[in-house]
Amino acid sequence: MDVRGTDMFARYTYAPNRLGYCGPAEAAALRSGTSAEIRAVATRFSGVWPYLRVMSRLTGIEDPLDHRLVESYWLGGGVGAHLDPDDFMAELLAVIGPVAGAYWTHLTPDLSAEAAANHCFHVFGVYPWSRLLGRGMEQHPVSVLDNCRINWGTVVSRDDAGVALRCRSLVWNGRTLELSAPSIQRADVWSDGYSSLPDVAVGDEVGVHWGRLCGRLAPGQVQDLAASTARQLEATNLRLAAAES
Template sequence: MFSATNRVLTADGVFLCSRYAYPPNSLSLCGPDRHEELSYYSATALIDKGTGEILQNFSTLYPYLCLIAYQNNIRNPLDRQVIEAYWLGNALLEKVKTRNFADLLKDKLMLKKMKPRQLKRIFNFFPQIPLPHHSFHVLAVWRRTGHLDIPHTLETMDACLINWGKILGFDGNQSIKIESQKLEFCKGKMCFKKKIIRSVIFQGKDDILRNNLKKGDYISCHWGYFCQKLSLRQLNDLKYYTRYSLNVINT
């Protein structure tokens, strides 16, 4: 059983995960067809048992969370540390063994139907220290396998990545203007074009996190939606693990 403190932490983790899971779910790209409920949870932070049940039905997301939690002896896959590890990146990723990561991709993410040479091609791109980070799944697994739900272009990968940016201003109550970066091809490799302007929308008119933002803050975004305000540590972690995944792909 979780203590009262653990229940609070779990609810915090569920809310944070909802912030990142809702954007693609709203576009019917992943997860169960329950985007109206997930939108409510994500925008209001009013979390209940149903929130966790929705997140457990994300066929790609939840196995990643279970792997990270198990490898770090964390009982609940929806613990905030685990959620941050997958979406933003943190030290928990360093403790995941390559063998276990490979098993996840084969057994849980429908790659076991692939031919041996295709699997070998994927595993050859694993770094010495495995990183089951969201950016790795976007850049490596999707790109190398062709296991796609929509026609996969560079623009799609850029939208699917968790991007970061500095707030330049606000467009009324609808969106945020940020200075960010964009995924591009540079001499046959993927890179980030810096200092591009993005317009990021709030997660509904009642977005509970909108009032804590000001010009100069750094935020994260997913599929064009504002996810959260980033601390310096979170910003640095997101930059580090995303760029690490990018370097793996370009090697």
């Protein structure tokens, strides 16, 4: 049993689950459960779990919660980056298509052009929010996209209230999505009596999901996350431009 994989799964899914956006209601296992309990909860996530299943099948890594798959899904890079987009999209549609419903009519093989086996593709390609841009009310879709993607930042200070991070935000310039210049943003270390990174310190590079710290990032992980984000923004912007023409 890959404890590192289940731990990372729990840390990156806790915030959206606690906010009620994905997974089963009140999944306490994500904050204090055993690896076995986290595994039982993981199968009830309609977003990340299908990706991990497909990645497991296509890579030959038997355990969907193997750390290599979980890390590749959340941060990009790694084993998932080597999968053929057409093969991956076909397998993913076979899993999520039958349960998507009429609301998700954009889920077709055409998405292979921007498909990737990671969370960034799920946020910008599979979720419908990017398709609401250019309609005059961009603030909410951009906010959701920015919070739902995995962001990264450097801790520049810490006090009793939390940490200050130097990081980049998602912005919409009227035609394309892009990342802003670095700015300082606040994040809580503790929330609801839980912290995934209680000993976070100045100088740490950290991953952030829905405004909550998920864990430290090594330099290579930051590079993978930055590269997968840049790639997805480029692919999504191409789709948005094509929709306007």
